[in-house]
Amino acid sequence: MADLRKKFRVAVLSVVKHDYLPHAVAAHPRFELVVVTDDADQPDWVHERNQRFADEFGISYLRDIAKAIAEYELDMAVVSSEAERHCDLAVRAADAGLHVIADKPMSTRLSECDRLVEAVQRNNVKFLLWNRNFLPAVIQAKEVIQSGAIGELHAIHVDFYFSKDAGPPKGTRQLGDPPINWLERQLKAHADGSDGGVGIEAMGELQIEGIYPLAYIRMLANANVRRVFARTARHFHQVNVDNHVDDLASVSLELDNGTVGSLCIGRTGAASHPDIGEIKIHAIGSKGGIVITEARPEVSIHYRDQPPLEFKNERIANENDFLLMDDFARALDTGCEPILNAKGGRDIAATVFAAVESGKTGQPVEVTH
Amino acid sequence: MIRLALIGQAKAAKSYGAIRTRLHRAVWAAFVPLTASDGQAGQALGQVTTAPSTEVLFTEQANDFDAVVIDADPGQAAVLAKAAAAGKPALASPLLADIAALGQADTMLMPAHTWRFLPSIQAVKRSLDAGKLGAPGLLRIHRWLPPEATPESLTERILPDADLACWMFGGAPEKVWTLLTPSNPDYIQFHLGFANGGMAMIDIACSLPAGGDYFSLSITGGTGAAYADDHHNMNLLYAGDQPNALRASQGHTDLAGQLQEFVDAIHEQRQATVLLKDAMRAIAVTEQIIESASSNHVIEQKENS
Known part of the structure; x- marks a missing residue:
């Protein structure tokens, strides 16, 4: 029986786009952002955006993904990088045993998508690609x-x-x-x-x-x-x-x-x-x-x-973000697919x-x- | 005053009768029922003489009318041929006869493209022609029909939207791709590629249950978009259970607009706004759509008509 009180500890693996995705994760009571991390060799604008987001949530920004994974007792990662890095970051998270939520598009290359599918299966972790199916x-x-x-x-x-x-x-x-x-x-x-x-x-x-x-x-x-x-x-x-x-x-x-x-x-x-x-x-x-x-x-x-x-015209009663996260929590709790x-x-x-x-x-x- | 003759069924007489008081510079003068039991139907048009046959109309009563409106099934080609031979201007379905051959005759023939005269479509086309929308990029049409509104032949189902697409883009498509599955003959979907990257995506379904139809047309241009969409034009009826949607009617404006254009073109001795070549183009594209469906290939047009 899953512990429904468990709060999943989440690393933000790069947050360079509009940041709806990590915000949605943070807004759900079952998930907690604990660190922002990225590779040190990223350009300055990437680090600036990562740092700004970390500051907003009062959490650390580490320019070392392996170190963040090692030190923060993570359950999952949320990837919101440039599209061409989505799969690589997600694969690295999956290989570290983390569940992953990634922003769209999945990748700029189909071979990268295939690599991610394989990594998710091999590591027996859950993966959610962000979508609007709960509008x-x-x-x-x-x-x-x-x-x-x-x-x-x-x-x-x-x-x-x-x-x-x-x-x-x-x-x-x-x-x-x-x-x-x-x-x-x-x-x-x-x-x-x-x-x-x-x-x-x-x-x-x-x-x-x-x-x-x-x-x-x-x-x-x-x-x-x-x-x-x-x-x-x-x-x-x-x-x-x-x-x-x-x-x-x-x-x-x-x-x-x-x-x-x-x-x-x-x-x-x-x-x-x-x-x-x-x-x-x-x-x-x-x-x-x-x-x-x-x-x-x-x-x-x-x-x-x-x-x-x-x-x-203003959209109302939009619970897409919450329902996506609820669905992902269910997947983590029960082992079903998101x-x-x-x-x-x-x-x-x-x-x-x-x-x-x-x-x-x-x-x-x-x-x- | 232009005197009009109608060749058609009782239903056509009733439709034209309903708009007769709106007509400028023309009056109904004669009616030829296509079935004997429709003999009294001409009364809907007002004071008209009823001819027993088209033969009689075009010979014995030829001096009693100036132009003819033919509302007949595609198979009744001979009717249009007689009109052409008699030298009378005619408004007729583009599928009524060998329209290309009739185009050679020295008679004004306006193909009945009633769909172009819907107020919603006219408004969209006006905004396109005025340059408000910029160069057309994508035309999207959904047309869903119940059995009672479904034309018999695939050609008749396709032709109106093939024509609308060509009309909006100002030419025939370069590429045609069609999806039509044998297991579902009530549905066809065609994808047209026009010059300069223009595209049209059109689906026609004839599987709605008896009752209302649905039509939606949107066109997106470089600087704007227009939406003629039944979904936007629904009112609500509450009579128990879930509310019902009631479409706001566009009335008979399409039929009246088309007939008035026919009359005005005769009166002003000019070409009508719908030409034989428009009908021929739409028919050719319709044939390509069907050919793509049967061959499962993209049909490419060598020359733009």
């Missing part, structure tokens, strides 16, 4: 589909548009100007939280955010994607043009249980929507269909002199990489599982 509207979609109200699921579609800007619009670079550096742009974007792609390697919107809608589809259809056909474009932002990565994509999906579906995703610019963006789930079955707006429930707030970029484990995250990453390849070749691509 109220997504839970509702799941309940409706599982209830059989729409019959056998035939198709599932997700629209996932973030109406955020990403620096200068496409076409604004003047002759002779250098291309926008990806990392520099991401570092600047930290101020408004639009730095989801922070890292040295440039990533398109499919790579940065694709995990979220694909995790919906995987959960709701209870199947993996078998084949994709994708169309990708650099339609909005100069930084995407300069770094040859998509900011708009559409992906046709064939799942291994015969269900089909699609994903439309983009960083569509702040002007394209009054709130964070149009995010919807459409599911059609043998007996009916359901249309779900991911933002609901929400309240509308309008007032004089309202800042133009302030969302007019809602999106390493293999699930890896399979979603494989879908993303296949879609990126399809976007380049213009042909359908099989997803490797």
